Amino acid sequence: MAESSITSNGLSEESRSMMQRVKDFGHYLMVRVVPAVVVISVLVAIWQITCSRPDSNLPSATTVFEETRYLIENPFYDNGGTDVGMGWQLLASLQRVAIGYTLAVIAGVALGILVGQSLWAMRGLDPLFQVLRTVPPLAWLPLSLAGFQDSQPSALFVIFITSIWPIIINTSVGVRNIPMDYRNVARVVRLNGWQYFYKIMLPAAAPYIFSGLRIGIGLSWLAIIAAEMLVGGVGIGFFIWDAWNSSRISDIILALIYVGLIGYALDRLVGLAGYFVTRGTSQ
Secondary structure, three states, X not given: OHHHHHHHHHHHHHHHHHHHHHHHHHHHHHHHHHHHHHHHHHHHHHHHHHHOOOOOOXXXXXXXXXXXXXXXXXXXXXXXXXXXOHHHHHHHXXXXXXXXXXXXXXXXXXXXXHHHHOHHHHHHHHHHHHHHOOOOHHHHHHHHHHHHOOHHHHHHXXXXXXXXXXXXHHHHHHHHOOOHHXXXXXXXXXXXXXXXXXXXXXXXXXXXXXXXXXXXXXXXXXXXXXHHHHHOOOOHHHHHHXXXXXXXXXXXXXXXXHHHHHHHXXXXXXXXXXXXXXXXXXX
């Protein structure tokens, strides 16, 4: 009887645990998934109804799907030259973003630490940064083309110069806001420069740094789309411009959907990295 009771209690406890997991999953769906699905469905329905009229200048949702079905089903076709699938176009753009953004992260964090640590550097460089960060991304493109005489490094430069400013600014703010208690502890235990940088400065400023990194990755993705429209070659920006010149509006809409999804994924990826590095203090 005792063994049966223990077994019964064990099954009951397991059942309660399973029921709780099911409830938690259902709550997650209701709170996070269902609202998004409802809103997207309503917007698609409005799009379909509005653009199905004979006088509409834009294709409806069903028309876009029908006209871009080959692109959706064959993202990695390659007919040579710039006639390649959307997958290759996106990968080319992501490769450029990865290079330009990585360079911006390295330079931006280094300059942000310098400005945050040194009062003289802040007074000398901060006004310059504030002026340069207001320059639109495409305004740098003619200058970079004149300097590099090549479209590829020019596009990378536009990504770099566009995304570096929020990284510098947020990093410098994070360094300046390190609590004085942390600095005093570093003096008491006599940490050297490298130890202070690794054990005090980076952990304390990490939430600010990752806030800048999230803004920077969004600006990087924005900049490469605009730059590729002008520099040409394989890339989602050039694909959109080429589709416009060929009056393929459905292709443009599909590309914009992909651009939005990739941008969201990049933001969440950097945000997730920040969450783990800062143990939840960076949102």
